[in-house]
Amino acid sequence: MISPQTLKVAIVGGGPGGLAAAIALSELPYVSVTLYEKNPEPREAGAGISLSTNAWRILDLLGAADGVKGGSKANTQQRNGYNGNILKVIKNPEHSDKDRRGAIRARRTRLQSALLARVPQGVIQFSKKLKVLENLEAGGVRLVFDDQTEAIADLVVGADGMHSAVRRTIFPDHQLRFNGMTAWRVIVPLSSIAHLTDITQATAWWWGDGGHVYFSPVDDESETDDPLFEITLRSYHEPEIPGQTVIWGVPATNEKVASRYTKYDPRVRAAIASVPEGQWREFAMFAGPRLENIIAWDKVALVGDASHPLTGAFGSGATFAMEDGWILARAIEHVRASPTRVKDALEIFAEIREPFYTRAFDWLDKRGAETKQLQADNKDLDFESAVRGRLDRFFGSENELNWIYKNDIAQVWKNYLEKKPELYLP
Ligand SMILES: Cc1cc2nc3c(=O)[nH]c(=O)nc-3n(C[C@H](O)[C@H](O)[C@H](O)COP(=O)(O)OP(=O)(O)OC[C@H]3O[C@@H](n4cnc5c(N)ncnc54)[C@H](O)[C@@H]3O)c2cc1C
Known part of the structure; x- marks a missing residue:
């Protein structure tokens, strides 16, 4: 029996974003979490996944870092595809047992298993494909699945990926x-x-x-x-x-x-x-175009690919998704005593994560314009020189993306609390 204070959260989608949200939210005693995944069992269609410092930090917070092993990405090569000439070698931080912060490429199934192992028994329901999401005037959201079953939740977390049904419902004009x-x-x-x-x-x-x-x-x-x-x-x-x-x-x-x-x-x-x-x-x-909001109805949040259709542009989307889930849990914890806690938590979540995605889209726009210019400047170069030019221009400035690959999401939350310490604490 759920007590009146319990917050009922429905997570749609069991990728890295949904699993991270399920782990972080399940740790809160006043939250009851159910994750609905459309597949009949855990399934990961992709191949490998790159994990950098930002990934290790969030995996540590989720208690899942030890379960993820992979191949080193300490020195990555850039080659001419037609003859194999090495055009550049990029050095990444070495990953070792002593210092786990280095870059690796892991099987996606490893990441998924490590996260799944941290989700409490009974939280995940498989073969539940969300069909309809309805904003109930009396409060809460109704979820209808394609097996005709239904659920009601106080808060819905749309973690259903690039082609998100949750996003299509709350922002029907947004097109991929x-x-x-x-x-x-x-x-x-x-x-x-x-x-x-x-x-x-x-x-x-x-x-x-x-x-x-x-x-x-x-x-x-x-x-x-x-x-x-x-x-x-x-x-x-x-x-x-x-x-x-x-x-x-x-x-x-x-x-x-x-x-x-x-x-x-x-x-x-x-x-x-x-x-x-x-x-x-x-x-x-x-x-798709950037979303103006990643929350809606005062009771729906989008996390991961559902919230920022970037198509893996930074090769770090799984980490973004996990960071989203963890921050959402921190926001809910922070405003647990507020009479309008769901709305307040969503606003905090959006205040922290929307600027991050805005920055990502802005960076891609800038990079797109620079690439076009470089292509025009280099149009008379032979293939290998043009690729070298691009690599020298775009792979020489690793620190430029430290706000992504070295993102310290726990510090981000601490910074937020320093700015807004007074909010709704009991
Ligand atoms: C080619 C490629 C390479 C990439 N490389 C990297 C990389 O190296 N590193 C990295 O971090 N990221 C990488 N990414 C991006 C990364 O895969 C995604 O950003 C990440 O998987 C997003 O996680 P998510 O949980 O938001 O969504 P997803 O992983 O897409 O999970 C969504 C889940 O929702 C479920 N679902 C969908 N619809 C419904 C529904 N209606 N009802 C119920 N369940 C539903 C799906 O079955 C799935 O389990 C890459 C992406 C691509 C395409």
Whole structure:
């Protein structure tokens, strides 16, 4: 029996954002949490995921850092995709048992399992695809699922990803569009391609014209006898096929994937060809304009990709999503004694997280304009010189993005409390 003071929270979606919110909110004794996930079981369609200092900080706060291991990204290579020439080596902080703050690439399933292990039993309900969200005048929100069941909650957390049903309901005018980019991703045993020179030694981007190939270890080799390895390909100018392009994690044929990379270095082509048929997964990339608000109805919050359709632009979206979930829990905790606690908590959440996303969109706009200018300036250069120019311009200034990759979300919360210490404390 739930006491009148208990806040009933419904989280829609069990990705990194939803799981982080479930962990952080479940720690609050006056909050009752249910997470509704449309899949029948935990499922992670992606391949690997990069984790940097910001990720380790939030994973520590969620008690999930120990469960995530991966391959080092200490020295990443930038190569010419057509001949393998190394154009630049980027140094990232080394990750070690002593100092876990370094950069790694991990299997996505590892991150998901580490988070799942921290969610209390009984919180997650699978096979619950949200169909309808209704703002109840008498208070609360009704959620209707495609199995015809319903739930009522005081607060709904939309953690249902890029194509969020929660976002579509609260902001029906917001539209996503296909940005022309498609990714194909797979994880293979490292041993299956280890014979190919220069492919498996380090995380590497092999740049081409209109696409690139990304190779990365996703396992710490000292930890497993059979380490896995990620291959992710991106093609920048794919046609939109009406009715078919909304593709996320579905199988793609080897013929289709290989057809985009016929001019690449033979080692790259051999690695692509080594993947057994049926294993590639295709991801059509969608993006949308920035949202003016990430809260609505005084009882709905958007976290993770649902709140900022950036299509993985910074390679840190899972961390953003986890940070969102944790901050939302801090805000709820902070205003627990307020008579209007849901509304107040959402306002705090938005006050902290909206400027972060605004900054991300602004940065991308600036980068887009700079890239266009650079392309115009370099239009007479040969391919390799043009790529070098881009790498020198854009990969030389790592500190520029410290506000993302070194973000200390606990400090962000402390800073907020210093500014607004008086709010609603009992
Ligand atoms: C090619 C690519 C590479 C990337 N690389 C990185 C990287 O290296 N590092 C990084 O941090 N990020 C990376 N990202 C971004 C990262 O994957 C996302 O930002 C992150 O997964 C967002 O987490 P989320 O919880 O918001 O959403 P998701 O992970 O998308 O999870 C949403 C969940 O909601 C569920 N769901 C959806 N609709 C419903 C519904 N109606 N009802 C119930 N459940 C529903 C889904 O099944 C899913 O489980 C990459 C993205 C792409 C596309």
